[in-house]
Amino acid sequence: MNCTNNTIGCILYNAKMLLKNSKIETYSLDAEILLCYLLNVDRIMLVINNDMILSNDQIEEYNKLINRRLLNEPIAYITNKSEFMGIDFYVNNNVLIPRPETETLVELVIDYIGENKNLTILDMCTGSGCIPISLSKYCNNLNILALDISEDALNIAKKNDISNSIYFFKSDMFKNIPKKYKNNLDIIISNPPYIETSVIDTLGENVKKYEPIIALDGKEDGLFFYREISNNAKYFLKPKGIIFLEIGYNQAQNVKNIFLDNGFSNISIKKDLSGLDRIVVVSR
Numbered sequence: 001m002n003c004t005n006n007t008i009g010c011i012l013y014n015a016k017m018l019l020k021n022s023k024i025e026t027y028s029l030d031a032e033i034l035l036c037y038l039l040n041v042d043r044i045m046l047v048i049n050n051d052m053i054l055s056n057d058q059i060e061e062y063n064k065l066i067n068r069r070l071l072n073e074p075i076a077y078i079t080n081k082s083e084f085m086g087i088d089f090y091v092n093n094n095v096l097i098p099r100p101e102t103e104t105l106v107e108l109v110i111d112y113i114g115e116n117k118n119l120t121i122l123d124m125c126t127g128s129g130c131i132p133i134s135l136s137k138y139c140n141n142l143n144i145l146a147l148d149i150s151e152d153a154l155n156i157a158k159k160n161d162i163s164n165s166i167y168f169f170k171s172d173m174f175k176n177i178p179k180k181y182k183n184n185l186d187i188i189i190s191n192p193p194y195i196e197t198s199v200i201d202t203l204g205e206n207v208k209k210y211e212p213i214i215a216l217d218g219k220e221d222g223l224f225f226y227r228e229i230s231n232n233a234k235y236f237l238k239p240k241g242i243i244f245l246e247i248g249y250n251q252a253q254n255v256k257n258i259f260l261d262n263g264f265s266n267i268s269i270k271k272d273l274s275g276l277d278r279i280v281v282v283s284r
């Protein structure tokens with residue numbers, strides 16, 4: 001039964017029921033996040049102000065947000081915000097929404113860097129810039145560069161880099177990396193597109209309808225970008241350079257083989273917090 005007044009409590013209840021009936025699992029949290037976003041308040045304020053009356057304009061705007069969610073648009077794109085490594089990133093549908101698995105990748109790199117300073121690090125396929133911006137926040141005195149093929153993504157990454165500490169540039173993988181970085185990188189890090197083209201159609205609507213295909217599509221067998229990195233990294237890494245890559249949970253052996261075939265022998269696989277193979281570390 002619908003609740004029929006214009007209080008926060010009532011409007012929220014109706015929105016939750018709508019989302020629940022549309023099988024949106026996180027219906028309660030989503031309804032609250034969207035109302036907080038609209039009113040620009042914290043969630044606790046919704047409880048404290050449960051009896052506050054919303055204006056007709058506010059209700060109309062809220063209904064628009066709920067309707068977007070009913071169409072499966074991710075909350076992060078509706079609110080233009082996603083948290084990663086404790087940092088708020090601006091996101092829209094030109095960039096992948098940063099995933100928790102990628103935090104494991106960043107944490108590994110932070111551990112590896114330790115107290116080392118003046119390292120030169122390249123993030124390939126940077127998207128929102130979540131990887132290099134996190135490294136820049138949690139480690140000192142790094143020289144970080146980051147590339148993406150998408151200009152729209154790069155504009156968002158630059159907007160997220162509020163301390164202006166990263167050199168972002170447009171490049172189709174290794175093609176436009178400035179010559180001065182040849183044999184000069186300490187670390188290459190990447191979370192490239194790694195989904196097989198034929199699998200993309202089977203993904204949830206929230207992903208396949210809203211996230212950029214260019215951020216998902218790892219081409220025919222999902223391994224295209226690992227081959228690119230394996231074929232070219234040796235020209236850019238220092239002799240003791242290292243590569244950190246996020247992979248799909250079932251790609252570890254294939255990615256390992258790609259690097260073995262290219263003469264790399266020091267390869268290890270790390271798991272994510274769910275216990276799935278998620279990261280490949282390759283050193284020269």
Ligand SMILES: C[S@@+](CC[C@H](N)C(=O)[O-])C[C@H]1O[C@@H](n2cnc3c(N)ncnc32)[C@H](O)[C@@H]1O
Nearest residue numbers: 098125126127148149150172173191192193215
């Ligand atoms: C899986 S997303 C990763 C985004 C971000 N690094 C993260 O972890 O959330 C892959 C990114 O690769 C970029 N990309 C796709 N093809 C590329 C190419 N040929 N060269 C460089 N970047 C590419 C996409 O634009 C997208 O931003």
